[in-house]
Amino acid sequence: MSDKLTARDFATSQEVRWCPGCGDYAILKSVTKALADAGAKPESTAFISGIGCAARFPYYVETYGFHTIHGRAPAIATGLKLANPELDVWVVTGDGDGLSIGSNHLMHALRRNVGLKILLFNNEIYGLTKGQYSPTSRIGTTSPSSPSGSFDTPVSPGQFALGSGAKFYARGIDTDKDGMGHVLQQAHAFRGAAFVEIFQNCIVYNEDVFAGFTDRKDAASTQLHLRHGEPMLFGKNGDRGIRFNQDTWSLDVIDAAESPDGVLVHDESNAVLARLLIDLQLPIAMGVIYRQPAQSYEDAFYAHHPSRMERTKETSDFIKGPSSWIVE
């Protein structure tokens, strides 16, 4: 066996062409490190992307890669995964690619539970086309196509995913190495569609749109890092907690020292809890919010196929049809 590969082994010689300071650089680092940490084989790994800034990703990873067309990466990746279920297939998409033009394919990949790791780089803006508001832009976003502020209600990627039947939903922040490392490892290990929303800072068209919770100096009090089976604590000394408010059917922040028994314990398999966590505004829930293992689409596909896609008969066994006759 050769020596264990490092993150560097997963980097290509291609010149990376994202804007200097773009959050994508940090994500690329986290992904190549996660691949190395997971012992991924470059030849068995494929990155499939659509169109947008994020979609350049496959050129920068030393694996197989397919830069496809706008919004269709989940459909192409589904075909690839069916053709070769042994492959580690990653889909890289953005908020425009995945939730606007390609939302239909994303929905169906999620509800089918196709074994894809789907990374949605959410920067709440169209970057590659120069800054128009996107389906995740907040109401009032000023942009070249909404000079007086957008008025579309944005879509919540997490609610979209759960509503589509996703079995895995997690969140990370582009520059948060530890958080990203954890989330990517969990996604990689999931057998099914693992949907990861990454808050990605577009420094040109939507700078600091997530600064309210990504700013490092306040991170302890603005981010809630979830771990299955552990109490939902945050704050400088873990002094604050999340509880379920039975009167309003929502999540509240409480003083953890005062009422330790009131603090919720994270249960990844609880879809109702996941929906409340997705909507939590401050702190913002990070990590694996929902995970409910189920048979993957490719496993079901092969299990239902009469010969697991092998050729066990010949065309000549079928060619005569129900009846035939001889002409002398």
Next chain:
Amino acid sequence: MNKNKDVDSIVIRLAGDSGDGIQLMGSQFAVSTALSGADFATFPDFPAEIRAPIGTTFGVSAYQINLGGGPITTAGDAPDVLVAFNPAALKVSLPMLHRGALVIINSDGFTPRNLTKAGYDTDPRETGILNDYQVVEADISHLNLEAVREFGLSKSEGNRCKNFYALGVLLWMFDRELAPVEAWIRRRLADHSTLRDANIKALHAGHAYGETAELAASLSQIELPPADLEPGEYRSITGAEALALGIAAAGELADRSVMFCSYPITPASPLLHRLTRLGELGVGTFQAEDEIAAICAAIGASYGGMIGVTSSSGPGIALKTEAMGLAVNAELPLVIVNWQRGGPSTGLPTKTEQSDLYQAVYGRNADTPLPVVSASTSGECFEMAIEAVRIALRHMTPVILLVDGYLSNAAEPWRIPDLPSFEAIDTQPVPKSAQDPQKQAFSRDALSHGRPWITPGMPGLMHRIGGLEKDIETGNISYDPANHQKMTELRAAKVASVAEFIPDQQVELGPDEGELLIVSWGSTYGPVYQAARKTNSSFLHLRHLNPLPKNLGEIISRFNKVLVPEMNTGQLVTLLRDKLCVEPIPFSKVSGQPFLINELVEKIDAINGDAT
């Protein structure tokens, strides 16, 4: 028994409500005809609605079958026998009939209510409009109900047996065996013993009715000579069946699995249904969420090393267009089957047309050429599916296979091909590993311009592909202007190179030089062949539409006039003018119905008349 021995071909039309089981009755009659050794061709003609309003003319479902000693290549022009289950069926079908045709009327269907719905002010049986025909009235509904009374069925259940009652009458008329149809009923209704027995009873009762004195006087039994077919083993086959088998056979010839990805659409869906039953041939089917996902999943499967195939009809093909461009640019193999139907937009979903030729040859953004082939008959869908896969794998390109709604459902006797005689389908050799896999992935064969099919999972060959323009040498992204010029020329040369591998065009009928040459493509083969034969005209039929066979221009140059009959407004005419600088005479038909032999003969005669 008064047997008529002189008939060498006869056209039968069955017509009724779409809920009357006409298609089932017709297809079972076709099967029994096939087993009797007669040649035949069928034309199912049904409404777009699943259950159109009962009794209306637009709800009429019909099944036409032409049978006899052959060669039979069309479903026939004018029916010799009509079975009309209600007044609407009579009204729609009457203008098509031969004078003197036998008209079998289900008199139970001729209620005042049904007459009104069909738009008859007075009963056509009393107005004299049927005087030119040999009319037989039978209370089929009533007789059938009597026959199945012993089974204690509800009235509606009992009525549903009447197609088999009528089929029994027809089988008697044409001296066909009841056994195959009975066996089929036994299989189909294995779990419903009462319905099974009732339908078998209806079948036998209809047959007995034909034979008994009540009808024998007016229905002479017709015995057809066996067809003059090439020796061999035959079966009845529809285009959808043949195409499904062809795709599976192509997988076998290429030693690859096949992934068929599609979204339901009329009239393409029968291919999906057929392929789902061929799993053991290494065929997988994926019902995608939409047309775009269907072609994209097929591209993904091709990227993964399986033969990706998608299928649709015109509107769905339009949606797939962008992804076809991706497959062209990524140099991946793919087969796109288009079951053409009447348009534009939703158009006539259940009616046939050949109007997607422009779309196939010219219909993409940018300079995005791809090979286009077509099938002429139901049986030929088998060979052309193999041909499409062969081109796709040799040249590493998407290929469009044009078929149409008529072929999808039309059955014909098909000589079962000898599979070992088909050449294996080859791909370019894949290197073990490479210094520069990116470059290696785009090292193209000098003749076919096909690249090695390197797929994820192969060690040491990791590379990137995509929709962006790439360097002609290194395969890396390139925005270099001179390189784009070269790549555009390369893509054109690749498609043009297909012509080096396909057979020369043959003149199928008539002298290979002279005054008039008839040129056709696709499912018009049958009527055009017959019309050419009747008029002793020179005739050739195209299977390769892009590129055209290399010698086509030379053949055409030996004639003074070229007539192109097609079910569109002249799309092959445009293509020939564009590619060969010739000016053919167009003959268009866009009524949603196939050409009639006679209208073609008239056109040919008129042109020949002008010449003399």
